[in-house]
Amino acid sequence: EIVLTQSPGTLSLSPGERATLSCRASQSVSSSFLAWYQQKPGQAPRLLIYGASSRATGIPDRFSGSESGTDFTLTISRLEPEDFAVYYCQQYGSSPPYPFGQGTKLEIK
Amino acid sequence: EVQLVESGGGLVQPGGSLRLSCAASGFTFSDHYMDWVRQAPGKGLEWVGRIKNKANSYTTQYAASVKGRFTISRDDSKNSLYLQMSSLKIEDTAVYYCIRVQLAPHRAFDYWGQGTLVTVSS
Numbered sequence: 275e276i277v278l279t280q281s282p283g284t285l286s287l288s289p290g291e292r293a294t295l296s297c298r299a300s301q302s303v304s305s306s307f308l309a310w311y312q313q314k315p316g317q318a319p320r321l322l323i324y325g326a327s328s329r330a331t332g333i334p335d336r337f338s339g340s341e342s343g344t345d346f347t348l349t350i351s352r353l354e355p356e357d358f359a360v361y362y363c364q365q366y367g368s369s370p371p372y373p374f375g376q377g378t379k380l381e382i383k
Numbered sequence: 384e385v386q387l388v389e390s391g392g393g394l395v396q397p398g399g400s401l402r403l404s405c406a407a408s409g410f411t412f413s414d415h416y417m418d419w420v421r422q423a424p425g426k427g428l429e430w431v432g433r434i435k436n437k438a439n440s441y442t443t444q445y446a447a448s449v450k451g452r453f454t455i456s457r458d459d460s461k462n463s464l465y466l467q468m469s470s471l472k473i474e475d476t477a478v479y480y481c482i483r484v485q486l487a488p489h490r491a492f493d494y495w496g497q498g499t500l501v502t503v504s505s
Contacts, residue, residue: 309491311428318480318498319428324491331493362428366490370444372418374428 276301276365280375286383293350295378297363302344307367310339310348313377314359322361323348350380358382385409385494387481392499399471399503405464405481405496413437413459416484418492419466421477421501429477433484434464449475471503 277300287293297308306326311319321330323339326346336351350357363375391403405417416439419431432445434455443455454467464481481496 305488307489307491311492318495319492320495321491321493324485324489324493328489330491364428364492366492370430370433371446372430372433374430377427 275371276303276367276373278363278365278373278375280361280363280378282378283376284379284381286381287353288383289353289355291353293348293353293357293380295348295350295361295380297346297348297375299344299346299365303341303346303365304367306341307365308339308341308346309364309366310337310346311362311364311374312357312359313362319362324366353380355382385483387483387494387496389479389481389496389499392479392501394502394504395471396505397471397473397503400467400469401471401501403466403468403479403481403499403501405466407462407464407481407483410483412457412462414486416490417455417457417464418482418484419455419464420480420482420492420495421475422480422498423474423477426477431466431479468501471501473503475501476503477501 281296308326310323313319326341327339386408388406418433435442452470456465478498482492483494485493
């Protein structure tokens with residue numbers, strides 16, 4: 275079973291800055307089946323990125339995803355006030371389970 | 384517009400049962416796999432289980448933590464998804480989300496309901 279480890283646990287930045295969030299898989303993720311989700315307080319998560327680097331419908335282009343082996347990165351190029359939230363990565367490969375990382379909280383500095 | 388609306392949450396005693404429902408609209412429900420994900424208070428996300436579509440024989444899959452206690456079903460004629468929970472434990476306390484799974488090849492979780500809270504307590 276794949277384990278996803280996200281870092282850092284909390285990231286403190288200011289609006290306009292660049293955010294880099296990491297997700298490391300314990301083993302290879304098949305066919306880049308890695309997604310990123312954003313969750314704001316009191317809301318359901320929202321799909322941002324799937325296939326490691328494809329933006330979901332309606333997601334601004336300041337959000338981008340990349341991969342290098344078992345390391346995945348979510349980058350927010352210029353933080354907007356509405357981007358401060360918790361971010362989760364998830365592996366959704368061909369067979370269950372479909373684990374999530376423990377989350378990274380992006381907070382305003 | 385895709386909508387997923389959960390209902391059926393509430394307070395239940397340990398060992399009890401509860402049935403959650405999810406009403407779907409705005410898409411061809413019968414085409415999609417559907418999942419449940421839960422989130423304990425102040426905690427992260429945990430995948431609970433999946434039911435595939437008719438073309439895949441409505442196959443179900445479950446997390447180890449709920450296997451044998453939870454049952455997922457669907458009624459494509461009613462665009463509805465269900466989660467029957469039995470032998471509930473205190474650690475099952477969580478917000479339960481109904482999830483639409485993307486069509487193949489990628490099966491990320493592209494739409495989420497607002498969630499329904501299940502509290503297991505005596």
